[in-house]
Amino acid sequence: MTMNGHPSPRRLLLVSVPRTASNLLLKILNIPDQPHTVTTDRGGYFFYDAFVKAVKDGRLTQCPSDWTDDAKTDVQSAFQECFDHLEESCNLAEGEGNTMFAKEHAFWFFNPMASTQAIYGDDKGPYDFSSFRVQVPDAYGSTRTFSPNNQTVFPDEYLRTWTMLFIIRHPAIVFPSFCRAMTKVSKIGVTNDAIDLGTLATNMTLRWTRILFDWCVEQTGSAPLLLDAHDVIHNPGAVAKFCRLAGLDPNKLKFEWEKTAQADSGSDDSAAQNSVPQQRDNWDAAKSIMLSTLQGSSGVMKDKQPGVIDIATESKKWRAEFGEEMAMIVEKAVNDAMPDYEYLKANRVTV
Numbered sequence: 001m002t003m004n005g006h007p008s009p010r011r012l013l014l015v016s017v018p019r020t021a022s023n024l025l026l027k028i029l030n031i032p033d034q035p036h037t038v039t040t041d042r043g044g045y046f047f048y049d050a051f052v053k054a055v056k057d058g059r060l061t062q063c064p065s066d067w068t069d070d071a072k073t074d075v076q077s078a079f080q081e082c083f084d085h086l087e088e089s090c091n092l093a094e095g096e097g098n099t100m101f102a103k104e105h106a107f108w109f110f111n112p113m114a115s116t117q118a119i120y121g122d123d124k125g126p127y128d129f130s131s132f133r134v135q136v137p138d139a140y141g142s143t144r145t146f147s148p149n150n151q152t153v154f155p156d157e158y159l160r161t162w163t164m165l166f167i168i169r170h171p172a173i174v175f176p177s178f179c180r181a182m183t184k185v186s187k188i189g190v191t192n193d194a195i196d197l198g199t200l201a202t203n204m205t206l207r208w209t210r211i212l213f214d215w216c217v218e219q220t221g222s223a224p225l226l227l228d229a230h231d232v233i234h235n236p237g238a239v240a241k242f243c244r245l246a247g248l249d250p251n252k253l254k255f256e257w258e259k260t261a262q263a264d265s266g267s268d269d270s271a272a273q274n275s276v277p278q279q280r281d282n283w284d285a286a287k288s289i290m291l292s293t294l295q296g297s298s299g300v301m302k303d304k305q306p307g308v309i310d311i312a313t314e315s316k317k318w319r320a321e322f323g324e325e326m327a328m329i330v331e332k333a334v335n336d337a338m339p340d341y342e343y344l345k346a347n348r349v350t351v
Contacts, residue, residue: 010099010100010163010247011090011099011100011102011161011162011163012037012099012100012101012102012162012163012165012246012247013044013102013103013104013162013163013164013165014026014044014101014102014103014104014164014165014166014167015103015104015105015106015164015165015166015167015209015212016103016104016105016106016166016167016209017105017106017107017168017174017203017205017206017208017209018105018174018178018181018203019169019173019174019175019177019178019181020167020168020169020174020229021167021169021229021232021233022103022167023043024229024232024233025167025227025229025232025239026043026103027254027257028232028239028253028254028255029239029243029248029252029253030252030253030254031043031101033252033254034099034101034248034249034252035249035252036097036098036099037098037099037101037248038093038096038098038099038100038101039100039101039102039103040089040102042103043101043102043103044101044102044103044104045102045103045104045105045108046082046083046085046086046089046102046104047079047082047086047104047108047109048082048108049078049081049082050075050078050079050081050082050108050109051105051107051108052078053074053075053078054075054078054112054198055196055198055199055202056074057071058196058197058198059071059075059112059198060112060115060116060198060199060201060202061116061119061197061198061201062116063116063120063124064113064116064117064120064124064125064126064127064128067116067128072128072131072132073131075112075132076131076132076133076134079109079132079133079134079153080134080135083134083136083153083154086102087136087137099247105203106208106209106212107202107203107208109152109153109154110151110152110153110202110208111129111132111133111151111152111153112132113127113128113129113132114129114151114208115198115201115202118201118207119201129146129151132153133146133153133154133155134153134154136154136155136157136158140155140157140158140161141157143155143157144157145157147215147218149211149212149214149215149218150215151208151211152212156219159215159219160219163224163246163247164212164216164224165224165225165226165227165242165246166209166212166213166224166225166226166227166344167226167227167228167229167232168206168209168226168227168228168229168341168344168345168348169228169229169230170229170230170309170341171204171206171333171334171337171338171341172309172311172314172334173229173309174204175204175330175333175334175337176314176318176321176322176330178200178203178204179200179204179322179326179330182199182200200329200333204329204330204333204337205333205336205337205340206337206340206341206344207337207340209340209344210340210343210344213226213344213347223347225242225245225246225349226344226347226348226349227239227242227348227349228345228348231348231349231350235351236253236255237351238348238349238350238351239253240253241349241351242349245349311331311334311335311338314334315327315330315331318330318331
């Protein structure tokens, strides 16, 4: 769609889960140098602070009846503040004729009740979804619809303003990597528990990715753009095609770069400034751990993605590394996620 021969302002949202090489993809896409495209220093992640509130004190794993009114208000207020900042950033970008690019981990903008319902089932309800939903401006219309596959805090009318892009990776690579990263994060005091079970349950799954993917199919009649991390690492042609179909410039792609002491994934620090000092410190500390491999690289590291993965063989390694209890959690999460992974992978961009 064009306006006077120029691309009309758009919104691009890359949906991921932790450890899917989404930051590597951002580095390759080179968003700061893409024409008329802007992002933040986080490359998105507007809803990090809301997710932190949602997992606080084991909230995501408690029965729906155990949610207090104060806790609901606390979490909804965090979602609303994050949304308001996102809306401000979008309006600024679009006012200057630019495309807004953001990246979010899928569950970070899902309704906390979706996780609770997934754990306890329908018979433990009712589930108070409405208390967590954000208020969106009247500019998005007079109706507020939440179709069955929209379990986010946004109404359909708002979600439809975003073109969603997806990245996935084999669960047997992603989930143990997430456990390693979270163990490091807990050791520096960012989280209170060794590894919060709510954090594991909501991040070691492709459930939310698939639900949102299917929502996009329902809304548009066609599958949204999706990349597998294996292709990000081994198939630059697929990345170029993905880039072109998303309306970005393939000529700006970057597969090599200079090593940096800090990630430079964006153009400003407005997202970081939106956090209170302690949250900002926690974000910086966690980001340093999550980006350590990328920051120490000078290009795409092809040895980071094995070609063949045998879950049974990998599970033996997890037992040696994590111990029996955590290894069983990882193995179950991987096996549970495989049908979603295969389904999503079948819809990936190929060349």
